[in-house]
Amino acid sequence: MYGTAPPALQALIQSTSGPLGLAVVLVYSFLVAIALPFPGEVVLAMPLDLGLHPQAELALLIATSAFGKAMGSLIALRLGNGASRSPLFARIVGQFPALAAGERAFVDRIKEYGYLGLAVGLAIPLMPDTALIYAFSVVETNYVKFAVAAFVGTAARLVTVAGLVNSALAVT
Structure with missing residues (x-):
């Protein structure tokens, strides 16, 4: 389930600034x-307050x-990768033919979209990051491409949300 951050964590994010704020991020x-x-x-x-131009921050x-x-x-x-290649995983999937067929279809779909699919999925605001990352980790193995896709998707998501919030504030 994708929930909201606990109040203590939200308070930490909203009250920490400067270089320590970047570390928290x-x-x-x-x-x-x-x-x-x-x-x-x-x-x-996060109110960074690094003394830079707001757009630079x-x-x-x-x-x-x-x-x-x-x-x-x-x-x-x-x-x-480790979990999906474990003998226990193979044994569990092998016990249930429908599960094995579903797993093959799932893997085929992820292979079809590859790293671009990961980046696009991570770029969608409010999409559960953790589940998507683990779903792609079952199939993908290239660490550099995986990290680049996660970086690009996350940056695109945050730019999108910041732009939407900025536009909404400009209207009010």
Whole structure:
């Protein structure tokens, strides 16, 4: 299930600024890629206050979050690859013919869209990052392409959300 960040985590994100704020963004994004079922977009609420132009701070925040997500996705890729190739996984899937057929169809679909599919999926606002990353980790094995897709998809998502929020605020 994809929920909202707990109040304590939201408070940390909204109250931490400066270089420490960037560190929080990096760690949060890293953990969202691996295990946290929370929206990655919440980092956009971070008041960095680095003394830079607001657009430069936003670009730095987006790059930091995308880098954290890319690094976390590499851990998820390793975990997903290991789990999907384990004898236990093969035995469970082999016990249920319908599950095996579904797994083959799922793998074929992911192979069809490849890394572009991962990047596009991660670019969709409010799409569960963790589940998508693990779904692709079952099939994909190229660490560099996987990290680049996660970086690009995350950056595109954050740019989209920031643009939507900015447009909504401009209308009001």
